Amino acid sequence: MEMVTLTIDNKVVQVPKDYTVLQAAKEANIEIPTLCFLKNINEIGACRMCVVEIKGAKSLQAACVYPVADGMEVYTNTPKVREARKVTLELILSNHDKNCLACVRNGNCELQKLAEQMNIRDLEFEGERHKLPLDDFSPSVVRDPNKCILCRRCVSMCKEVQTVAVIDTVERGIETIVSPVNGKSLSEVPCVNCGQCITVCPVGALREKDDTEKVWDALANDDLHVVAVTAPAIRAALGEEFGFPIGTPVTANMITALKRLGFDKVFDVDTAADLTIMEEGTELLNRIKNGGKLPLITSCSPGWIKFCEHNYPEFLDNLSTCKSPQQMFGALLKTYYAEKAGIDPAKIFIVSIMPCTAKKFEVKRPEMNSSGYPDIDVAITTRELARMIKEAGIDFSDATEKHFDDPMGDASGAGVIFGATGGVMEAALRTVAEVLEGTSLEKLDYTEVRGTEGIKEATVQLNSITIKAAVAHGLGNARKLLDRVKAGEADYHFIEIMACPGGCVTGGGQPIQPSRVRSWINLMAERAKALYTEDKNLPIRKSHENPTIKKLYAEFFGSPGSHKAHELLHTHYTARENYPE
């Protein structure tokens, strides 16, 4: 790439020619405030918070979209610039519902941060404001338009990245809001509950439906045996809420905190991920051998499932009938574990801790109760757990409890990497190759399916068959991949799809990193590292070698794909109309 040389605040910088002024400033360690900007997702120059003076240019320019040029002179800190930014910010604040004290983003809000940085001490304008109704009908996402600053990041995420496109800017001028069509609630449109809009919102205008009250109630109820089950991605990100560097695995701190909160047992969903691999691997081989519907597509991601039900009903038979690990685990705990521990399943209350807002919808699906009880009682996000830990005043640096509880305490490295894009595929390949095909393979690391490329492919040669596999993360990529399959341009045996870009580590329920952090690192890769490190260090790295899994099949299910397994661990799907009349 051709380089250009420019000066920013008299500092000489050399950057590639396709950089923006903002990128060049970043390189020079000069921070320009931004608000609507989110790298690769929303680069539309809408808010004008990032204005700078450029020598020779008539007016101030938005650094986030202004391209660099050779010999350019940029000034980011002149009286004119500071004044313009302040006015912009004050105008935004003038009709913002500024109730920071009671806001979910208090302390982690990009607008609040800007007000602090820019020394706003006096709000000169008090704008016209009408109180707009809260949309809290969705099981996953709550919209509060009174806090919206119209940055449009959520629109870009939903429309361009996820290609779900159920929210957009509506009306004009002072009436403008971001909303689903016709004033409908998110629960009435084909929103897939992925929560990606929440993780890009700079303010408190989008948040998860908070279910912590139900958890507190259960914990306070002595009649209940309250169990926490944590997804693999939680340990890779929960630490961020407590000041740990991004990518620090905090498994022991998390288990300790959950115990301190009063959970009777803390189990690892990775165990159920191993179970999923056994079931799904069997399903894959059966389909290949018996001429079943191919490609087989993974079904762990409830956002993806709902997307498929709305947009690709023709692929419903391709979906694995396996429940997600969360649901499998719930069914298992209310049968096998209840029996073993001698506890009435009606008294077992299971709280799943998930990186995902779509899990809140999944637990409510009417078919998820094959044991006679709801598989999972409440699903909360990583963020909600962090809030509970803070509210209870627990010291998160305490890492005394190192191990998940027995008898479901073992998980393999394969289960751990479920949390990253490509992880389910890699875990499946490890097991399919060995057990189900009887080939012993040296190879454990399928690096071709790792990484944050939107669509990844791998071909694996087994004893009797070659498996062609593909991985897509983010629903826009899923759409691309499925359209190719539909058009007959690609023939895979096995496809892994996760709704969230990056997979669960960057799920819609994970800690929110502001644009000034997220724009300049590969958040997916940083968090995924925590999982791949744990995988590498675990003694058992293949699902079928997990002793808990072996015992489960020996004592309870018989074999993968058995009748009992089908009853408890498998499910079905429903085509959904997009906008019913």
Add this chain to the structure above:
Amino acid sequence: MSKCSCGQEVKDTREEKLEEIIAKYRGTKGALIPVLHEAQELYGYLPFDVQRKISEELNIPLAEIYGVITFYTQFSLVPKGEYRIQVCLGTACYVKGAGHILDKFKEILGIDVGGCTEDGKFSLDACRCVGACGLAPVVMINDTVYGRLKPTEVEGIIEKYRNE
């Protein structure tokens, strides 16, 4: 879409026409605005079903189409009356009491802004400055401009159209 707003069952030839409109613009850049225009001419407004059809056929998200419709004042989401009353709420008209005029229309017709009377005769809208500030307050009924209007005159004007 076999019911018209008067509630009688009629054979709807508009659906075919809508398809023709869409076919005419399909594949051209910026097809949405002209399609919406012609669809509105056809139906008098842009019903939800029509938006949905356009969304499916042009492969443009419904939320985006809805955003466009609500952005441009020329598009309407609700049926318009045979007589389309527009009360200017621009600054000049507002200062000269356009608010009271609007209230009077609401009261006599029994509808809100954006609404349409049950007989389909009148619809009522508030609009931005129509550029006749010298005549403030101004009301437009279809293409006729009424200037320097007083609330007391509203009743008479409505009567005139009722009897037409």
